[in-house]
Amino acid sequence: MKWEENVRKVVPYVAGEQPNRPGMIKLNTNECPYPPAPGVGRLAREMDYDALRLYPDMDSRPLVEALAAYYHVEPAQVFVGVGSDDVLSMAFMTFFNSGKPVLFPDVTYSFYDVWAGLHQIPYRTCPLGEDWHIRPADYCQPNGGIVFPNPNAPTGLLESLDVVEEIVASNRDVVVIVDEAYIDFGGESALALLDQYDNLLVVGTFSKSRAMAGLRIGFCIGSEKLIGYLNNVKFAFNSYTMNLPAQLLGAEAVREEGYFRETVGKIIATRERTKGKMKELGFSFPDSKANFIFATHASIPAGQIYTALREADIYVRHWDKPRISEYLRITIGTDQQMDRLLGFLETYVRA
Ligand code: PMP
DSSP, X not given: OGGGGGSOOOOOOOOOOOOOOTTOEEOSSOOOSSOOOHHHHHHHHHOOGGGGGSOOOTTOHHHHHHHHHHHTSOGGGEEEESHHHHHHHHHHHHHOOSSSOEEXXXXXOTXXXXXXXXXXXXXEEEOOOTTSOOXXXXXXXXXXXXXXXXXXXXXXXXXXXXXXXXXXXXTTTSOEEEEOTTGGGTOOOGGGGTXXXXXXXXXXXXXXXXXXXXXOOEEEEOOHHHHHHHHHHHHTTOTTOSOHHHHHHHHHHHHOHHHHHHHHHHHHHHHHHHHHHHHHTTEEOOOOXXXXXXXXXXXXXXXXXXXXXXXXXXXXXXXXXXXXXXOEEEEOOOHHHHHHHHHHHHHHHHO
């Protein structure tokens, strides 16, 4: 078929499965095991559905203003999108146009190389050290931009603000994107560096610490200039990316600080308890500061444990990829869910 010659052929991202059976335990896509803030539910139930007749605010003002107030920045420094995937993809398209390779770690969020492919951006990966940490010196080579998650995924390892600053400061001629999808679980945000670096873009999401993966809300914060360029691309693409419920419910979630702190605190406590138990069972892992643990077992192959867990209706994530094929990424669920996982593992590793 001749028309096929002119099709843009892309390699799609493979997301974690989304099964939903009663009784199953889903620890494979780093969602929050707790519900969104109570005010979000209240507002959803009371929402004026007549308002859905009209297009939503194209600047997503309710959400942008709530985020600006929360993070103490100007609304003109905030951009929102349909999950941070949308924000990141838009940022790749907007900022990575030099023709030089964009740099990111070899073990990292596996959407980065997919967006590079989609937007036809050359890239080069920088190997993480043996200890799974980023080696900042790798990011001193000529490049067309930089992106990395902090904490990194799937390792869960956090880089200090000094390391982040070292990378941003030695790359003033390109845009550096710090993907902070998991920062609320124990990291120090690069937002603290914004006043000094107009080439820094900090990306966040409501899918993890704010328990709203289903609404698809992501955001980024940067200098007014960076955000202005992102908005131009967005308005050249789709004026109404953020639907009305997402704008209003997202803003409400940001206002409920107390509930947010409580939920994040519970997940951190469960994570630390789970680390202790997993060590006793012969697992080792980088010291995660995210809502997941990236674990390998001393004697049992990861693929084997993955399959056994699946058969017990416990879903975790496993990649058959270089360097990480002996690891499982396990999302932190409720204490009860983790107890079921740990109970299964205890019987399995001792069998
Ligand atoms: N960045 C990282 C590092 C992630 O792990 C994820 C979750 N898959 C995302 C971004 C995207 O999350 P979302 O689109 O739900 O905001």
